[in-house]
Amino acid sequence: xxxxxxxxxxxxxxxxxxxxxxxxxxxxxxxxxxxxxxxxxxxxxxxxxxxxxxxxxxxxxxxxxxxxxxxxxxxxxxxxxxxxxxxxxxxxxxxxxxxxxxxxxxxxxxxxxxxxxxxxxxxxxxxxxxxxxxxxxxxxxxxxxxxxxxxxxxxxxxxxxxxxxxxxxxxxxxxxxxxxxxxxxxxxxxxxxxxxxxxxxxxxxxxxxxxxxxxxxxxxxxxxxxxxxxxxxxxxxxxxxxxxxxxxxxxxx
Ligand SMILES: [Zn+2]
Numbered sequence: 001x002x003x004x005x006x007x008x009x010x011x012x013x014x015x016x017x018x019x020x021x022x023x024x025x026x027x028x029x030x031x032x033x034x035x036x037x038x039x040x041x042x043x044x045x046x047x048x049x050x051x052x053x054x055x056x057x058x059x060x061x062x063x064x065x066x067x068x069x070x071x072x073x074x075x076x077x078x079x080x081x082x083x084x085x086x087x088x089x090x091x092x093x094x095x096x097x098x099x100x101x102x103x104x105x106x107x108x109x110x111x112x113x114x115x116x117x118x119x120x121x122x123x124x125x126x127x128x129x130x131x132x133x134x135x136x137x138x139x140x141x142x143x144x145x146x147x148x149x150x151x152x153x154x155x156x157x158x159x160x161x162x163x164x165x166x167x168x169x170x171x172x173x174x175x176x177x178x179x180x181x182x183x184x185x186x187x188x189x190x191x192x193x194x195x196x197x198x199x200x201x202x203x204x205x206x207x208x209x210x211x212x213x214x215x216x217x218x219x220x221x222x223x224x225x226x227x228x229x230x231x232x233x234x235x236x237x238x239x240x241x242x243x244x245x246x247x248x249x250x251x252x253x
Contacts, residue, residue: 002144003042004166004190006249007049007059010034011194011226012079014055020227031231031246035059036079037170037224039190041163043069043142050074050161050168056083063248067094069142070133073102074170075158076109084114088128101133101141103150103157135159149179154201162186166253167217170224173201175211186217188251193222195229212242221245 015034016022026032036053040060046069053059068090074080087098102110110130111118117130133139139146147162152174160169160179165187169175172192175183183189193208202224203211212220222238223245235243 001252002044002142002163002166004168004188004251004253005040005042005063006190006221006223006245006247006251007038007040007063008035008053008055009223009225009245009247009249010036011224012036012077013226015225015227017227022227026227026230029231031244032227032229033247034225035247038080038083039168039170040065041142041144041146043144045069045143046141048072048142048144048146051080051170052083052087053079054082056086059247060086068098070099070101072141072148072159072161073100073106073110074160075153075156076102076106076113077153077156077171080171081110081113084110084117084130085128087130088126091128092126097129097131099133100130101135101139101148101159103135103159105157107132147182149182151175151179156201164253165218166190166251171201172203173199180215183215183217186215187219188253189215189217189220190223190245190251191220192224194224195226197228209239209242212239217241219243221249221251 035055039050041048049071117128144163150157151160151172153171158171168190193205194202220242
């Protein structure tokens with residue numbers, strides 16, 4: 001059975017946010033410590049990584065991930081791509097380029113940030129090598145069938161995915177009808193709910209809960225979370241079947 005691991009459940013600042021003073025009570029709960037948003041899908045034939053936040057090395061070592069078959073980059077905001085250099089060790093250990101699936105409009109930003117990860121490969125220096133895989137509505141990765149779709153994050157397109165009864169939709173402020181069609185009849189949905197106040201580029205809690213009412217997945221975990229949320233206190237107020245995600249959460253699907 002494939003497993004989804006929430007590598008990071010935090011918004012772009014991470015939680016705790018640098019420079020911000022928190023109460024001792026808040027920091028005492030490990031579930032209030034959120035690295036930036038990423039997901040790992042452990043399939044029967046390999047691991048698929050979704051996004052590369054700045055804490056990627058720490059996330060992958062924490063979860064004891066020893067191989068990566070391919071990487072999906074949902075979009076190129078800093079909190080989703082600034083860990084891509086850490087893919088270097090997998091390129092070295094697996095002696096191969098890393099397949100990176102993203103939308104065509106996101107490829108240029110990745111080439112600009114990581115020019116050394118594309119040919120020509122320098123002699124005698126260890127660098128990551130990325131090999132772009134074109135976006136498709138349906139792909140097979142890690143022995144899993146993945147349906148990919150596009151949602152909007154402000155004006156930026158973002159990749160969402162579904163495999164079996166599991167779906168992951170991070171960084172979203174609008175779900176087009178084609179994507180909504182892929183989010184029906186789910187066992188588990190992981191959905192962006194960045195904070196309590198409205199946000200121009202993300203669902204806030206109220207908007208996420210309204211979508212959950214519409215799609216009615218059996219279980220929903222909210223992710224890309226700011227420090228507005230105190231894990232246990234918030235969970236006590238959420239409707240049945242809805243909980244906050246946390247770093248290290250594992251979901252079989
Ligand atoms: Zn974003």
